[in-house]
Structure formats: C-alpha cells, structure tokens
Amino acid sequence: MPRLKGKDTSSITSADSVKAEVFSSVSTKEMEVVAKRLRRHIITMTGKAGSGHPGGSLSAVEIVTSLYYGLLRHKPSDPQWSDRDRFILSKGHAAPLLYATLAECGYFPVEELLTLRQLDSRLQGHTDRTVTPGVEMSAGALGQGLSFAVGTALAGRLNSQKYRVYVLLGDGECDEGQIWEGAMATAHFKVDNLTAIVDNNGQQIDGWNRDVMNLSPFNKKWQAFGWHVIEVDGHDFTQLIDAFNQAKLIKGQPTIIIAHTTKGKGVSFMENNLDFHGKAPNAEEVEIALKELE
Amino acid sequence: MRETYGKTLVELGKENPDIVVLDADLSRSTMTKFFAGEFPGRFFDCGIAEQNMVSIAAGLAASGKTPFASTFAVFVPGRCFDQIRMSIAQPGLNVKLVTTHGGISVGEDGTSHHSIEDLSLICSLPGFTVIVTADAIETAQAVRVAATSYGPFYIRLCRPKVPLVHNENYRFNLGKAVAMRQGKDATIIAIGLMVSVALEAAGNLKRDGIDCRVLNMSTIKPIDEAAIIKAAAETGAIVTAEEHLEHGGLGSIIAQVLARHSPVPMEFVAIKDTYAKSGKPAELLQRYGLTAKDIEQAVHAAVKRK
Ligand SMILES: Cc1ncc(C[n+]2csc(CCOP(=O)(O)OP(=O)(O)O)c2C)c(N)n1
Numbered sequence: 119m120p121r122l123k124g125k126d127t128s129s130i131t132s133a134d135s136v137k138a139e140v141f142s143s144v145s146t147k148e149m150e151v152v153a154k155r156l157r158r159h160i161i162t163m164t165g166k167a168g169s170g171h172p173g174g175s176l177s178a179v180e181i182v183t184s185l186y187y188g189l190l191r192h193k194p195s196d197p198q199w200s201d202r203d204r205f206i207l208s209k210g211h212a213a214p215l216l217y218a219t220l221a222e223c224g225y226f227p228v229e230e231l232l233t234l235r236q237l238d239s240r241l242q243g244h245t246d247r248t249v250t251p252g253v254e255m256s257a258g259a260l261g262q263g264l265s266f267a268v269g270t271a272l273a274g275r276l277n278s279q280k281y282r283v284y285v286l287l288g289d290g291e292c293d294e295g296q297i298w299e300g301a302m303a304t305a306h307f308k309v310d311n312l313t314a315i316v317d318n319n320g321q322q323i324d325g326w327n328r329d330v331m332n333l334s335p336f337n338k339k340w341q342a343f344g345w346h347v348i349e350v351d352g353h354d355f356t357q358l359i360d361a362f363n364q365a366k367l368i369k370g371q372p373t374i375i376i377a378h379t380t381k382g383k384g385v386s387f388m389e390n391n392l393d394f395h396g397k398a399p400n401a402e403e404v405e406i407a408l409k410e411l412e
Numbered sequence: 413m414r415e416t417y418g419k420t421l422v423e424l425g426k427e428n429p430d431i432v433v434l435d436a437d438l439s440r441s442t443m444t445k446f447f448a449g450e451f452p453g454r455f456f457d458c459g460i461a462e463q464n465m466v467s468i469a470a471g472l473a474a475s476g477k478t479p480f481a482s483t484f485a486v487f488v489p490g491r492c493f494d495q496i497r498m499s500i501a502q503p504g505l506n507v508k509l510v511t512t513h514g515g516i517s518v519g520e521d522g523t524s525h526h527s528i529e530d531l532s533l534i535c536s537l538p539g540f541t542v543i544v545t546a547d548a549i550e551t552a553q554a555v556r557v558a559a560t561s562y563g564p565f566y567i568r569l570c571r572p573k574v575p576l577v578h579n580e581n582y583r584f585n586l587g588k589a590v591a592m593r594q595g596k597d598a599t600i601i602a603i604g605l606m607v608s609v610a611l612e613a614a615g616n617l618k619r620d621g622i623d624c625r626v627l628n629m630s631t632i633k634p635i636d637e638a639a640i641i642k643a644a645a646e647t648g649a650i651v652t653a654e655e656h657l658e659h660g661g662l663g664s665i666i667a668q669v670l671a672r673h674s675p676v677p678m679e680f681v682a683i684k685d686t687y688a689k690s691g692k693p694a695e696l697l698q699r700y701g702l703t704a705k706d707i708e709q710a711v712h713a714a715v716k717r718k
Binding site: 169236237239243246249259260293322323324 | 435464
C-alpha cells in the first residue's frame, strides 16, 4: 500500500495539487519488504507477457526502491506535480521494475502490471511518457537519458524550483558516446541538482562489459569528466541512502553513484545469466523464482 | 532470415578474407554471432555505440576491407544518420549495413524498437543501394550480391520467421522487380514480409474476380522503373504494401515514378503517420493496417478509380 503523509503545503504550486500528498520515506527494513514484492512483480509480469527484460530490472531493485521509498518527494496522486523530484530511467528496458514501483506507490493499480506489453496496455515494452502515469521519459533507445536529465535539471534551476533529478544508467549504456557528451555538459553547466546512478552489473547483451567494450577505469573516467564519484554496494539500502544524501551536499559539480550490482539479483538461475537479459521466464521458471522470493 | 544472414556471412567469410563484421551489442539477435565464433579476429563488437560502429566500418572500407555492420534497423540508420551520410554515402565506400528487426513486426518491445522510418532515411542518401528481402532464400542471395558488388548497401531484415515465397531455383537479380504472380486488373507491389501478405490478398481477390499482379520490389533503390511503368500500362492500378511509414518509403518512391511517367490510380498500404505501440506482431500488423484484408480494400479502391 502507498504510504502517504499529510499535506505538504510549502511545496504546493498548483491548485490541482492541493489534494495531493507527498510520499513519505520508510525504514530500510520496510524497504527490504518492498524490494521483495517488486522482484516478485518483475517475475510475474514478464512471465505473463512472455517477453521483457528481467535481468536488468532485478539488478536495480534496491536502487529504485531506495529512491521512491527514501529520497524522492513525489505525489502518486499527482504525477505531474511540478515540484516533484524526477526519476529518469535511461535504461528503458528496465521498465518492468519502474512499473512495479509506480504501482506499489499507488500511481496505478497493481493488477494493471499483468497487462505489460499487451496491445492497448499503458505499460509498454519500453517506457513511454505519453501513456504511463509517473513515467518521465520515453526511452528504450539507450544513451539519451543523461542529456534529458540535464535539461530537466537546468529547467529546475531556471525556474528556481527545488526539485532534484535522478537518472539511472546501465553500465553497457555508457558505451554510447552521448553519455559522455552528457557527462561533459553536466559538469560544464555545474549542474548539482542532479544525481546519476549507474546500475553497474558488469553485463550487457553480448557478454561482460570488459569483454564487449571495456569501460575501466570507470570511476576515473567520471572523475576526469568533472564528477564527484561515490561507489556503493547497489543492493545495500544503507549505503545507497547514505550516498544519495551525500550527493545532495555536493555543490557546483554533479555526483554519480556507481552502484555495484548483480544482474538477475534474487533469482538464483537468473543471476549473472546473460540469457535472462531480454528473455522472460517460462511458467516453470516463474514458479521456481517466486518460491525463491517468498 | 536472421539465421540465414548469420550463416551466409560465415560462408562469405571463408571465401573472402577481406570480409569483416561489426555489431553493436546485438550479435545474439542479428546472428552475426556465428561469424564472431568462426572468425573472432575479423569480428568487432563495438558495444552499444552505433555511430562509432558505422564510422569504423567506413574506415575499414577505405582501406580495402568489405565490412558488414549490423544492429536493429531502428538504430541504423536512425541513430547514426550523419555518420552514414558523411563517412559512407558521400565517399561512396564499400560498407554493407545489414539490419534486423525492421518494421513493427518487432512486436512487444514497442515504439523504441519499431523501425518505421529507416527506408525513408536511407533511400534519401545518394549512392546507397537499398534492399528489403522477402524471405530466407532471397536474404542469402541478396547478402551475397552485396558482398560482391562495390558500394554502400543497406539490407533490411525482419525479426519474425516469415513463410518462403521463393523456391530454391530463385535467383536474386539486383535492381529488378520479381513477378510473383501475373495479373491484368491491378498490381500489388510489396516488400519484406508484406510480399507473402500480398500473395494472400491476390488469392482472395481472384475469388472476387480481380486478377492481380504481384511484384516483389526487393531492391527499392535503385528502383525498377521499367517494371513499374509496365505494370501501370498493363494493369492500370497500383497498390503498394510495406511495413514502414507511408511517407518516404516504397509507396513514395513508386508514386514518383508513376507521376513522372504514367500516372494511374494508386493506393498505399503502410503505417499512417503514427507510432505503433507494444503488442504481438500479428496484432500490430492488424492494428496498423498491414493485413491481406487491408491490401484487398486498397485494390478495390484503386480499381474503382480506374
Ligand atoms: C541505442 C540502443 N542500442 C541498442 C539497444 C539494444 N539493447 C537493449 S538493452 C542492451 C544492453 C544494455 O546493457 P546495460 O546498459 O548494461 O543494461 P543492463 O545490463 O543493466 O540491463 C542493448 C544493447 C538499445 N536498446 N538502444
């Protein structure tokens, strides 16, 4: 169930949002519970759809949970609230994770998750901002999210709005030249109301990053581009939240959190298994996975 | 046809040591993985970096290699149009762009993965030869012809398995339309998986007393003007069918030929100025007007205007 706290009148900017309420943060213990539910949703949704991307959804569960349940100021009843913190999913194939999170927060009914990828569903194979409440960016073509986030953050600065922008990148996605164009621009424009996170699960489609296109020294690359870099265990809520809070204090420069994760995390036969990047579990696999996630 | 592409590349690799292959982290889907397995030293996975990939391919071609570069059709040419324009098209380099997952039969992945503008983009580039194959048999041959003809080529394949429309004796003839069926009342000109749909429509129309010619226009650039002019003269009505936006693809190219040489009533079976959403391939073809029934209606409309 969504956890809502009382009206936050200080931040209300439009008549529409008067009734909307800001989502409150929960303890890391409760986050563990949410995370498990999200993992179960990811399995059930992709299983039902018969296609989709479980691996890169499962790896980012803790990252996205800590944001929506710990950091973001957002109102599920008013997705367009103009002062909301923005979460931009650049690796749009992790849509099942974002949809599960939005549903759990109350943006739309949890039952709707089972319509994933079906004709006329609001839950498209890759994120589509024209149909899904709470989705900020139409993605699925990798590499564009950081630039989009920079624009979003600059608009906040121009409008003197206090919102923060979070953007989640894949590590394989960082092969794209545009990521580094975006990285340069973020530092150049001294965008400090933006935090980037890399879901550093070490894999892409054709194999391990180091074999397909070596990114290392990854940390040093971001530093050389003018970023403050924090590395964390991407499945550890305390480390993630500390990093997000630390990022807020860094002024005059952008921060990136390199979150070390495991692709397919939480389901034994999906962990580090390239096959489950873009393949849904079959009925039997769904059953086994759900048992593991009890 | 993707499997066939992958296997043909391996054969070509054995015959010609100058053939090299590039991919952008999709070798498991484009099937260049077969070549990668056989010739690891001549395979370059560029990671998720399409712009980089096509310019690397151009550099390889400029020094005598015959590069095949593959990924999904939505990313090449869309993602790297200027790189293709200046690195490949303008200098006329010997690069073969072979893309898979053309059209909306990609299915559930949705808008970001549907390729509905690629033919318009690539056909706009001077000097490119553009081919859309209708089945696996044609794919194998077209890829071979591309490998042995100098210059920039774009070959578009689709994701789903499609029925064979050609038999083993078929010989792909670059730049020539293939008459799949003779007819005198109207001509359906189709590409890709729409060729088999067109044949189905022609079969149904026969029952309504309309005798349709069906042309597989697998080379859409340079287009076979003579076959179009002949079809217009002999059948008096033309319907085009393609898994692409109505603007800039097969229909537009043929309309230009007809407008110049022999205007006849024409109808277009294509996606109408919109983005398709997620769904099963067959559901999408139906939703966006790409079924045999849609072709039949278009033929009726064109014939009525004769
Ligand atoms: C521009 C572009 N090229 C190719 C693809 C196909 N594709 C989808 S996911 C993926 C791999 C992504 O790897 P990564 O960013 O590491 O994501 P993760 O492993 O976390 O799922 C690729 C190549 C795409 N979606 N967009």
